[in-house]
Structures are given as structure tokens and as C-alpha cells.
Amino acid sequence: MNLNYRVLLYLFRNKWKSILTIILFLVLNILLLSADIVGRSLENTINTFIQKAQPKILIHYELLENIGDAKIWSDEKRQHREIYYEFIDKLNLLKKNNSVKNVSYSVYKYCFSDNLSTNDKHDLDMEELVLYGVDEPLFYDVVNYGINIVEGRNISSEEIKSTKNVCIVSDKLRLYGKELNIGDMIPIDICCFITENGYPSYSSDSIVDKNTFYLEVVGVFHGNLGMFDYDAAKSQYDNNIYCPRKIVEKYQSVNEEQIEGNVQITIAGEANNLYYPGIRDISVELADYQSTGTVRLYINELFGEYNRSIYNLDSQGDPKHNYYYCIAEEELYQKTALTIHMLENATANIGKVTFCVYMVMALIEMIILLKIRQKEIGIYISLGNRKQDIIKQFIMEVGTINVISGVVAIMLVSSLINPMNKYLLNRIISVETTTYTTDDEGNNISKNALVDLNKIVQSERIDLDKTNIISIIFTDLVITVMAGTLCVQHIVREKPRRIMLDGD
Amino acid sequence: MVIDMKVLEVKDLQYYYQDGRKKRVILDNVNAEFETGKFYAILGESGSGKTTFLSLISSLDTPQSGEILFKGQSIKEIGYEKYRRNHISIVFQNYNLIQYMTAVENVLVAMGITDNKIEGNKKEVAYKLLEDVGIDKETADRRVNRLSGGEQQRTAIARALSTDPEIIMADEPTGNLDHETSGEIIELLMRLAHERDKCVIVVTHDLSIAEKSDVILQLDTEKKAFTVKHNMTGYEW
Numbered sequence A: 001m002n003l004n005y006r007v008l009l010y011l012f013r014n015k016w017k018s019i020l021t022i023i024l025f026l027v028l029n030i031l032l033l034s035a036d037i038v039g040r041s042l043e044n045t046i047n048t049f050i051q052k053a054q055p056k057i058l059i060h061y062e063l064l065e066n067i068g069d070a071k072i073w074s075d076e077k078r079q080h081r082e083i084y085y086e087f088i089d090k091l092n093l094l095k096k097n098n099s100v101k102n103v104s105y106s107v108y109k110y111c112f113s114d115n116l117s118t119n120d121k122h123d124l125d126m127e128e129l130v131l132y133g134v135d136e137p138l139f140y141d142v143v144n145y146g147i148n149i150v151e152g153r154n155i156s157s158e159e160i161k162s163t164k165n166v167c168i169v170s171d172k173l174r175l176y177g178k179e180l181n182i183g184d185m186i187p188i189d190i191c192c193f194i195t196e197n198g199y200p201s202y203s204s205d206s207i208v209d210k211n212t213f214y215l216e217v218v219g220v221f222h223g224n225l226g227m228f229d230y231d232a233a234k235s236q237y238d239n240n241i242y243c244p245r246k247i248v249e250k251y252q253s254v255n256e257e258q259i260e261g262n263v264q265i266t267i268a269g270e271a272n273n274l275y276y277p278g279i280r281d282i283s284v285e286l287a288d289y290q291s292t293g294t295v296r297l298y299i300n301e302l303f304g305e306y307n308r309s310i311y312n313l314d315s316q317g318d319p320k321h322n323y324y325y326c327i328a329e330e331e332l333y334q335k336t337a338l339t340i341h342m343l344e345n346a347t348a349n350i351g352k353v354t355f356c357v358y359m360v361m362a363l364i365e366m367i368i369l370l371k372i373r374q375k376e377i378g379i380y381i382s383l384g385n386r387k388q389d390i391i392k393q394f395i396m397e398v399g400t401i402n403v404i405s406g407v408v409a410i411m412l413v414s415s416l417i418n419p420m421n422k423y424l425l426n427r428i429i430s431v432e433t434t435t436y437t438t439d440d441e442g443n444n445i446s447k448n449a450l451v452d453l454n455k456i457v458q459s460e461r462i463d464l465d466k467t468n469i470i471s472i473i474f475t476d477l478v479i480t481v482m483a484g485t486l487c488v489q490h491i492v493r494e495k496p497r498r499i500m501l502d503g504d
Numbered sequence B: 001m002v003i004d005m006k007v008l009e010v011k012d013l014q015y016y017y018q019d020g021r022k023k024r025v026i027l028d029n030v031n032a033e034f035e036t037g038k039f040y041a042i043l044g045e046s047g048s049g050k051t052t053f054l055s056l057i058s059s060l061d062t063p064q065s066g067e068i069l070f071k072g073q074s075i076k077e078i079g080y081e082k083y084r085r086n087h088i089s090i091v092f093q094n095y096n097l098i099q100y101m102t103a104v105e106n107v108l109v110a111m112g113i114t115d116n117k118i119e120g121n122k123k124e125v126a127y128k129l130l131e132d133v134g135i136d137k138e139t140a141d142r143r144v145n146r147l148s149g150g151e152q153q154r155t156a157i158a159r160a161l162s163t164d165p166e167i168i169m170a171d172e173p174t175g176n177l178d179h180e181t182s183g184e185i186i187e188l189l190m191r192l193a194h195e196r197d198k199c200v201i202v203v204t205h206d207l208s209i210a211e212k213s214d215v216i217l218q219l220d221t222e223k224k225a226f227t228v229k230h231n232m233t234g235y236e237w
Helices: A003-013 A015-053 A088-096 A157-161 A171-176 A229-237 A245-252 A329-372 A374-382 A387-428 A453-457 A466-492 A496-503 B050-057 B080-086 B103-113 B122-132 B149-162 B179-195 B207-212
Strands: A057-062 A080-087 A108-110 A148-152 A165-170 A185-195 A206-222 A264-268 A295-300 A307-312 A323-325 A431-438 A444-451 B006-019 B022-035 B039-043 B065-070 B088-091 B167-171 B199-204 B215-220 B225-230
Touching: A003 A015, A003 A387, A003 B103, A015 A329, A015 A387, A015 A466, A329 A374, A329 A466, A374 A387, A374 A466, A374 A496, A374 B080, A387 A466, B006 B050, B022 B050, B022 B199, B039 B050, B039 B179, B039 B207, B050 B167, B050 B199, B080 B088, B088 B149, B103 B122, B103 B149, B122 B149, B149 B167, B149 B179, B167 B179, B179 B199, B179 B207, B199 B207
Parallel strands: A165 A206, A165 A264, B039 B199, B039 B215, B088 B167, B167 B199
Antiparallel strands: A057 A080, A057 A295, A080 A185, A108 A264, A148 A206, A185 A206, A295 A307, A307 A323, A323 A431, A431 A444, B006 B022, B006 B065, B215 B225
16 A cells, blocks of 8 residues: 555545645635735735826717707706726826926827828828838928928828728837837727716716727827917917817718728827927817717826816817816825725735744644644554655645645635625725816816725736745645644654554 | 574663653563564563563664664664564554554555565455454455454454564553453464464463463563563463
């Protein structure tokens, strides 16, 4: 009868003892894994929250009752379709560089139809985007537009037909440490959610859609976008964003068929603070543009200001311009970060304590188990069994129990981790925001609300970290095996006669 | 014809332990010789040290001084574990079987431990050994905690035989058994000595067992040494 068979025989013949031992180790393993999960859950929360809570560039698309030039705002329930874009990489980059002030991004798209005229200064003539070598002018010089394309590539007719999303980026972005090359893919998250009230906030009533689309960098332009004199003059008189009327007019007549078949271009770059924080020629076109109407663009300034300004694109449109205050990302982050970091430290400490408890419990459990089986050890010794074989047998038993309890613990925790994460989010962390708005009469109203973190981070799913699992289970095994070995060594060190007498 | 061969020799064995400041001598310069093919009874009163002596010659304990030679070689040189594994087997008063195993599994454990070669299928050999000691196959497949005392002791004897040792040592093997079963067990042990040429050493306080033995070693409580009597024609004190 070999050692393996002896191990299995013990485990099966002493089913209840084995199950009890497995349960004891299972509890300890679950505690260890849970401590790790809570820590990671909080870490995940804060990282996701930072991403989600960063200032966004919102494109507020309102469905109006009427089309055409008449703008009638319904006083009743408004449904706002808010779509925000995040330049994830860029925003994170800028965040790191706190010395950069008043920098924001402008996001806008051009939608081209087949009959674009090269005289239209705000349009980019697709045919002008030709491929040249690095030292040659790569694009048609559109300096008048303030867009000086310094490198780029052709957009093929196939790409046009497939409505591929491309973008041209400012070379200033390269200053922020990210090399933007032709062909790079910039991800943009689009999240559509509908609010019942008129003022968007971080917590929306419902999210109806979320997806990511990618813009391929097809060109790099130098500097910022310029403006026409007319536009600049207009901007002095009101705070509305300059809106290229022509574009809006054009869009009002654009139907979906015209939208299809066009390459949509988004231009992103550093804001020219001289005029507006990042907004230049605006045309906002979305893939799901459904009807004509006024498109309002919300711009968040990333640093220094808490303003979110709404810019009406249609100068004939909404007479009101509302200003929103909202708690900036830093403040929101600061409110939660402290709590989250404290909790992270606490969970790290819980993890350490659990680990120590595990070690002690494993040792105690080993001592008890082996004391019960001291007589059996004495019998093996009287039969002439080698001490290392006896130690091996008990290590194999303990190892088997540990592996079984570890696997069950992982399965249990995996199934509970996300419900637990969700539960923890709103039990442990809560954030209150204050929004200041103005009503239709222009009165300032402040509103407090509890941020439902689950709505912000709800899409994030946590999985058990494989490295952590392996290291925890491996450490368990090492501790239990060491404890078992020490205990068996302690027993077999005695004279066989003493072992057998004590076992009786 | 059985040729008796000296298999175990004990020279000037001394064993004591410290009881506070006092040194309690259990064995003092004990000498003895054992041969194969003989049934030895170690007789003595309670507390005379006979179990201690058995512990020493079975290497379950070590003497303070003296030598124990197996076939002329010190058991310390052979290695205590190896000596127990390959050359001796011990039968205990309380059987010392592994309770959650069956009778045949207990025998197989010993077979798995010994380095001695076992011819044939081990399980079949185990069943055969058990049958030889009066345990049928059905009983052999039962867990030992379901067996009677006599059956357990027979299982212990079968286990002792399974490793084919030269010496079988038994410490009060009939201590927990009734008179009839005790007789059967002793008969079994005697057959092992005479028919299988084993050296069987039995520690007992039972005179009836001593009567049946070939050699009686009586442990003198005062002298802490043996008085040897050969029981050729009958028992003599």
C-alpha cells in the first residue's frame, strides 16, 4: 500500500473529519480572498470613478418638438439626450500635468456631403487630403481655416463609404507625452443617458446606450484653429459659442442619406483660450442624428474653473444661456479619495491581520489533527515507517484538503464578488454633490444629491485577479504544509515508545 | 530439521530514568541471547521492567548503556527504523491496528512499509496470511473496529508475519483476551516459532504461557537482571 493510497484511504474513511477540516480551511481561504477583493473593489471603484467623474465634453442633443428655425422649449418634461465623450488617454495625460491651466478639448465633427465646395472655409475637402511624403506639404494648405495640417494620409473611397471615424489631432498634444501617430486609434466612450430633469448631472436617470468607438488618427495639424473675423467679432457680444451658421443651416437640411457615405471627422486639439475654451467651428453630428434642431455643446474646463458652459450653436435659437456649476472632478475625487484610500488601507490591514490569523489557525488545526492521530503515527513508527514518509503522508493529506478548500473558496468568491462589490460601493462610500443651476427665471437654485456610485461604476465588473489567487492559495499551502511538517516533526522527534504511550 | 541460530544478543543493558533527583534503575546489566526457532517468555512481576526490555530490544526506546546485537551487528548501526521495518515485528497488548482500515488493509500497510521482498500479489498474500491465523476473507474485509479482540489480535499477528521478520516480539498479547482465545493466540505464536523458524519473544506475567515456552527469562525485580530457565521437561522456577 503506497503513500497516495494511504492518504486517500484516510480522507475517504474519515469523511466527516475531512469535510470539517475542509470547511475550516475554506472559511480561512474565503476571509483571505475577501480581504483582497474588498481592497481591489475599492481600488477599482476609485479608478473607475476618476475616469467617469472627469469633466466631460457633452454634446447635448435635444429633441425639440418643432423642426426648423422655430425653437420652442417645452415646459413640460424634457428629455435630454446627453452624450459625452471622453478622450480617456488625453484627459488622464492632462491630469498628470497640473501646471496646465484652462485647457480643454473641443470635439466636433464635420459631416460632409458629396457636394462640398473647396470655397467653404470650414470644410475640409476630402479630396484635398492627399498623401505626400514627410517633407512635402501633406495637405492642401488650409491655413485660412487655422488648420495647418502637417502630416496625414489619404482617406480612401472605401473608408468614405464605410463612414469610418477618423480624426485630425493637434501636434500640441504631443507635448503631453503621448506620441500621436498616423494610424493610432483614439477611443471615445459614448454613453447615452436620459435625464428627466433639465440639468444634467453625474447621476443620470438611466443609461440607454453605451459603447466605444474609435477614431483613427489620419492627420496632425499644427497649432489651434483660427476663426474668421466675423466669428471673432460676434463672439465679443455674447458668450454664445461661435456657431458657423452655414454649417447649422446645412445640417438642418441634411438627412440621413446624406450622412451616410461620409467620413466623419473629429478634430481635437488644444484650446485657444483667447476666445473660447476650445470651441471653434462647431458642427455636431452624430451617427444617430435623427432630426434637425439645435445642438448644444457643453464644455467643461478641466482646470481652474468649475463652469460648464452651454453654447448654443444656433444663434437664432435659444435666448437663454445657462450656466452650470458642478463640483469639479478634483473636488468630487477628493471627497471620495480620502474615504476610499482610508478604506483601502484598512482592507490592506485587514488582509494582513487575516493572514496572521490564518497562520495561527492553520498551526492550531494541525496540532489538533495530529494530536488525534498520534497513535496512528506511533503505529507507523513501530512498523518501521521512515519518518520522512510519515511527514510526506501528512503533508499530502493537508495539501489535498487545502487545494480542495482553496478551489471551493475561489468558486464561491468569484460568484459573490460582483454582488459584494455593488453592495460595498454604496454602503461604504457615498458622495454628495451640490449642483447650482438657474431656473427659467434666472434664479439660482442649488440642489444636493447623493451620487449613486453604482450608476457611475456599474459597468465595471471585477474579476478575481489570477495572480492574487495563485499567490494566496500558494501561500496557504506553504503555511499549512509548514505547520503540518513542524507538528509532525515535533511528534516523531520523541522516542517511539513515548509517542505510542502519549497516543493512548 | 530446524537449526537454531543466535539472532539477537543483549549485552550489559542498562536503563534508568530520572525521577526528580532520584535515579530509578529499571534494568541493570541485563544480558540475554535469543535464537530462531524458539519461543521465549519473559516473565516478571508488574513493574519489573519486562515491557521496558521489550521496548529496548524492539528499538522503540534506547538504553542508557549496553548493546543490542542483531545477527552480530548493533541495531544502532543497522538503523532503528530499518531494524523495525525489516527484521522484527511487534504484537501489542492493545493490538495497535489502524482503526479506520480493514484487517487486510492493516496487513497491506506493513507490506507497503517493509523493504523485504514479498512474492506474488500482495493482497492475495495478505488474505492468505489472515486465513492462516484464522481470519476468513469476509472478516478480513471488515474494518478492525468491527472485529472482536481475538480477531484483532490475529490480524496483528498476520501483520507481524507479513513482513517476514526474523523476530516476532509480543507484549502481553493475550492481556485483553479471554482464556480460550488467549490459548489460541499462544498456540499460533508457538507454531510461528517452531514451524516457521521465527524467534518469538513474548512478554507476559501469565504462568500458563510461560509453561508452554521453550525458554523462560525471569526478570528479577531486585537484581534487575534475568534468570534464564530452559523449559525442556517442564516449568521450573
